[in-house]
Amino acid sequence: MIQEEQIRAQIEKVVLPEIPRTLGQMNVLKKIERQEQSVSVLLNSTGLSEKSQVKIQKLIRSAVARLDKTLEIKIEFVESAPKEVNTFGKIIAVMSGKGGVGKSLVSGLTAVALRRAGFEVGILDADITGPSIPKMFGMTTRPSFDSKAILPVISNTGIEVMSLNLLLPSEEESVIWRGPMIGQVITQFWEDVLWGKLDYLIIDLPPGTADAPLTVLQRIPVSGIVMVTTPQDLTTMIVKKAVNMAKHMHKPIVGVVENMSYLYVAELNKKIELFGKSRGEEMAHAAGAPLIAQIPIDPELARLCDQGEIERYDSEEVKRLGEFMEKTPMSCDPACTSDCNSCNCHCEGESE
Amino acid sequence: MIQEEQIRAQIEKVVLPEIPRTLGQMNVLKKIERQEQSVSVLLNSTGLSEKSQVKIQKLIRSAVARLDKTLEIKIEFVESAPKEVNTFGKIIAVMSGKGGVGKSLVSGLTAVALRRAGFEVGILDADITGPSIPKMFGMTTRPSFDSKAILPVISNTGIEVMSLNLLLPSEEESVIWRGPMIGQVITQFWEDVLWGKLDYLIIDLPPGTADAPLTVLQRIPVSGIVMVTTPQDLTTMIVKKAVNMAKHMHKPIVGVVENMSYLYVAELNKKIELFGKSRGEEMAHAAGAPLIAQIPIDPELARLCDQGEIERYDSEEVKRLGEFMEKTPMSCDPACTSDCNSCNCHCEGESE
Secondary structure, three states, X not given: OOOHHHHXXXXXXXXXXXOOOEOOOOOOEEEEEEOOOEEEEEEEOOOOOHHHHHHHHHHHHHHHHOOOOOOEEEEEEEOOOHHHHOEEEEEEEEEOOOOOOXXXXXXXXXXXXXXXXXXXXXXXXXXXXXXXXXXXXOOOOOOOEOOOXXXXXXXXXXXXXXXXXXXXXXXXXXXXXXXXXXXXHHHHHHHOEOOOEEEEEEEEOOOOOOHHHHHHHHHOOOXXXXXXXXXXXXXXXXXXXXXXXXXXXXXXXXXXXXXXEEEEEHHHOEEEOOOOOOOHHHHHHHHOOOEEEEEEEOHHHHHHHHOOOHHHOOOHHHHHHHHHHHHOOOOOOOOOOOOOOOOOOOOOOOOO | OOOHHHHHHHHHOOEOOOOOOEOOOOOOEEEEEEOXXXXXXXXXXXXXXXXXXXXXXXXXXXXXXXXXXXXXXXXXXXXXXXXHHOEEEEEEEEEOOOOOOOHHHHHHHHHHHHHHOXXXXXXXXXXXXXXXXXXXXXXXXXXOEOOOOEOOEEOOOXXXXXXXXXXXXXXXXXXXXXXXXXXXXXXXXXXXXXXXXXXXXXXXXXXXXXXXXXXXXXXXXXXXXEEEEOOOHHHHHHHXXXXXXXHHOXXXXXXXXXXXXXXXXXXXXXXXXXXXXXXXXXXXXXXXXXXXXXXXXXXXXXXXXXXXXXXXXXXXXXXXXXXXXXXXXOOOOOOOOOOOOOOOOOOOOOOO
């Protein structure tokens, strides 16, 4: 007899009509029950139009028929809020305090590295007034949404992205909003986007220690913060402000990335420290976390980002970013009770 | 007989006990009246402690005595709000939308250039959560203030500066504030600081198009905006958001500065375009304003900024910044009526 697991596996492979993601990836399949001659399938209708619900039913029926043509299939949809459907492995916030140090670059490269390693990855672009992620990934598709959920846009290699720039009529449009509006949009990106089942959600924070980072750190159960810095003393001063913010809010910093560490000039076979001597180790010490990577200034990387092809870039440092996230224990997920010992975290039951 | 003008000139040279600025520079001298055998002097007591008011009286008496020992001197103080005392020639906001492109650098260098040309210059650091100006100018003095006024801190070459970092217990302290608080501090820097009589007030804006730039553009009668960009396409996209914000708010952009335009490698006698081909002209076109300067990446400049010695830096581009501000007509000052033709501005009676 065809087992429940086999049926589940088959159904989870069905691809959504709206975006190139499977029912399994988006946590659409809620429950499956195998009876004598039939199988009952319960699905989340969250974010799916009626038209695509009909399509999905057809696809499921033919997927199951491939296993056993005689099986009777009952399909039901139930409406749930996206935040009840979404599950996340680790939620990593990329922070700096300082602008222009490469938070979006580090967010993007981390996502790329983890995706390459086979993980399900999403990026929540929390930089509402200056979002860079869609441009780096060459995204122009608008997210589809109804009154209850927004579907993320999927990159060439399958990374889910939500950013305000995907919702604006033009990428150069400005949003002249005060803090409360910005906080509201970030909350919507967290609560109303159907992220599905992600191993990693990367949150790209804007500069500063005001509304946007405050909302993210208060509302979203961040597992770990990656702090981005550059060698300039001026930068480290401001990054230390962000470190202090994270500490004030009892949020764990898991590592530090130094960007623009040096420029390698091939013709001279020489590294030039354009912005001064590396201060990566100093920052790591101040943050109480390891220095994960030192990313050089690379005109090729700048070019790829401008052309929306960040997913083509690879380097030792990029690999290191992915491996670090994979190996590093991070603080308890929200479901974890404060005295748990099972989640391999280093938060020691820390809670807000 | 000693004329009123001579007495005025003598009194205006008196230096304040609190900061190395004269009564003339700080608009402390409100009125002077020469009678037969006496002279009446009316002073603003704004920001001056009683102790320093006594000191100033003594200094004035001996200054006048140097002209004519027989003159009787009556000195009176009157309390005014700083905003009634302050006068500004041009108010220039340095904006970008994007972080880390060098807004503070351009603000600092513009101030340095104008100061070198002999002008009275102040910098209002409107980047509340990531202020860079005090560090660049090597400032560690705390501003003195009473309940009615704050005195700016004076740089080595005599530039007035007000920045939140001057008020924090440590430069690495973070301010985890939401928008309204940030707006309030900026308003205080504008209304409660005794700037005195400045030819130029430079306002260094933070990244984004949210609370801080919004407050500045709504509350402060900015004469002109300088837009800072870098060659990266990603940057120009976000700078265009700031350009759109300025246009929405009917604020004149007077010029564009491209930073990090290239790196000159002396050993190769070659310019390397690290972040791609210059887009300065493209940005200038989008902003409807001239390209003022293209500042290269210069490790020496980075070093001086880190050491608080930006005032030692000089280059052709820096000169150009100062000359541009000096020569360029900017929109009417707040006192100017909307149909005036006398202020040589190009705002054509534009008003909010």
